[in-house]
Amino acid sequence: MRVYLKFDFNTLCKRVLREQLDILGIDYTIHGVGEIEFSRQPTLIEEQKMTGILGNYGIEVMDDQQVALVQRIKDTISEWIHDEENPKRINFSTYLSEKLDYTYTYLSSIFSETTYSSIENFVILKKIDVAKSLISQNNSTLTEIAFKLNYSSVAHLSAQFKKTTGLTPSTFLKIIQKRKEKSLTQE
Amino acid sequence: MNIALADDDEDDRMLFKEAIEEIKIKTNLSLFNNGQELMEYLTLPKVELPQIIFLDLNMPIKNGMQCLHEIRKNPYLKELMVAIYSTSSSEADIEETFINGANIYINKPNSFGGLKNSIDKVLQLNWQYHTSALNRDNFLLRI
Numbered sequence: 001m002r003v004y005l006k007f008d009f010n011t012l013c014k015r016v017l018r019e020q021l022d023i024l025g026i027d028y029t030i031h032g033v034g035e036i037e038f039s040r041q042p043t044l045i046e047e048q049k050m051t052g053i054l055g056n057y058g059i060e061v062m063d064d065q066q067v068a069l070v071q072r073i074k075d076t077i078s079e080w081i082h083d084e085e086n087p088k089r090i091n092f093s094t095y096l097s098e099k100l101d102y103t104y105t106y107l108s109s110i111f112s113e114t115t116y117s118s119i120e121n122f123v124i125l126k127k128i129d130v131a132k133s134l135i136s137q138n139n140s141t142l143t144e145i146a147f148k149l150n151y152s153s154v155a156h157l158s159a160q161f162k163k164t165t166g167l168t169p170s171t172f173l174k175i176i177q178k179r180k181e182k183s184l185t186q187e
Numbered sequence: 188m189n190i191a192l193a194d195d196d197e198d199d200r201m202l203f204k205e206a207i208e209e210i211k212i213k214t215n216l217s218l219f220n221n222g223q224e225l226m227e228y229l230t231l232p233k234v235e236l237p238q239i240i241f242l243d244l245n246m247p248i249k250n251g252m253q254c255l256h257e258i259r260k261n262p263y264l265k266e267l268m269v270a271i272y273s274t275s276s277s278e279a280d281i282e283e284t285f286i287n288g289a290n291i292y293i294n295k296p297n298s299f300g301g302l303k304n305s306i307d308k309v310l311q312l313n314w315q316y317h318t319s320a321l322n323r324d325n326f327l328l329r330i
Contacts, residue, residue, distance in 0.1 A: 074319050115318070116212055116311050125315060132325040166292075166329030175285045175327065182286060 004137060010079060013059075020053045035072065070114045072100060073107055077119075077126055081149065092123065128164045131157065135169055136176045142169060188310065189235060191217045193225040193254065194243040194272070199295070203241070206303040212310045222249030226257055229264055236267060239313050241293075244273035244280070252287065259288040268313055268326070281329065291328045305330050 014030060021028050024046060027039035042050065051061045062068040076099050080092065093104040096119070100107060111119045127149050134145045146157040161169050190207070194200050200218050207214055217237065219225040225242075226249065228234065240258075242251040251271055258264045270291035271284045281292050291309055296302045308330060316326055 078320060116314060122315065122319075125312070125321070126319075129321045129325065133322055136325060165327055167327060171282075172327060175282060176325070178282075178286045179288070 004139075009082065016057050016059070017054075020057065020059075021050075023053060024050055035068075066110055066114055069100075069102075069107070070111055073111055073119065074122065074126075076100060077123055081123075081126055081130055124160060124164060128161055131161060131169075132165075132172065135173050138173065138177075188212060188239070188314065189215050189217070189237040190239055190241070190310075191219065191225060191228070191237040192241040192272075193219040193222055193246065193251070194241075195221050195246040196243070199243070202299065202302060203306070206299060206306050209303055210307045210310065212307075212314065214310070221246045222251060222254040225249075226254055229258070230261075236264070238317060239268040239270060239309070241270045241272045244271060244275060244284070252284070255284065255287050255289055266323070268316070268323075270309055285327055290323075290326045291330070293330045 017030060017036070021036065024042070026042055026046065029037045031037055047061075054061060062071065073096065076096055080095060096107060097104040108119050111117075111122070115122070117125075131145055131149060134140050134148070135142075140148075142154050142157060146154045149157065151157040151160070158169055161167075161172070165172060167175070192200060192203055194203070200220075204216060204218065207216055217228070219228065222242070225240070229236065242254055244251040251273070255269055255271070258267055258269060265288075268290050269288065270293055271289045272293045272295060273280070274295045275281075276294050284292055293305050293309065296305055309328070312328060315321060316323055
């Protein structure tokens with residue numbers, strides 16, 4: 001039997017963070033996505049300990065502020081795409097700049113400098129990534145996926161999918177299914 | 188970013204090297220004359236693995252498809268990003284490489300500008316896959 005899971009990344013991450021940060025024993029506040037504020041400066045040993053215990057969960061403590069900001073931009077994008085309750089009618093650039101409290105121009109230039117790519121490109125990449133997961137689970141129609149990801153039409157989704165991956169959604173699905181069959185026969 | 192290229196054609200290797208030097212992302216390129224050399228390198232103890240491998244399909248001694256099979260079967264190598272780099276544009280070939288685990292399929296472009304653009308696109312995307320929470324299992328790209 002196969003069971004399909006859907007993760008709420010926000011809850012998951014906060015839960016892990018709380019559990020691990022409690023071990024340190026310093027008072028802290030979690031500021032939304034990817035930012036923690038401590039009530040006092042942690043000692044060097046405490047910092048090392050934190051890097052270690054969070055590292056076990058694949059959480060990296062970042063020292064460079066620009067890199068950290070880029071990560072927060074990416075996290076906010078993912079959160080926005082995954083959250084179906086979010087009012088997608090509002091402009092994404094407005095949402096991002098309100099959420100992170102910087103102007104969009106500033107965020108946009110930091111992002112391009114650090115990642116060799118633009119925020120707009122990353123949003124498309126992330127949306128197509130979600131579309132790929134949904135397509136490969138093969139239990140929603142393209143119309144449903146287009147609606148979920150806020151595309152104006154199936155044609156728009158298909159065109160962006162083709163532009164980003166070089167493949168049509170149906171070819172993509174065919175390849176993924178054949179890969180699965182192949183790995184099943186090999187096991 | 189560490190990159191490996193296996194191609195038996197000397198001119199193609201040279202062009203690839205020139206193209207990659209002209210793009211923005213800083214790279215460290217290792218070149219191999221055929222699949223055998225590449226696989227020997229990848230399986231050296233304590234080798235620093237490349238973030239992406241470009242594989243020519245048609246090579247003597249060990250071809251690209253054989254390398255792809257070996258990489259996907261090896262527990263230490265199977266997570267590597269593999270880009271197939273070939274002159275063939277047959278749909279069947281392309282599908283076959285994807286099913287066998289390739290992430291990227293590039294038709295060898297016939298101009299230097301085209302080659303540069305393709306490499307640039309691949310490396311940008313590969314960079315995102317290394318630095319963001321994107322699902323690697325679904326990383327397929329055809330250029």
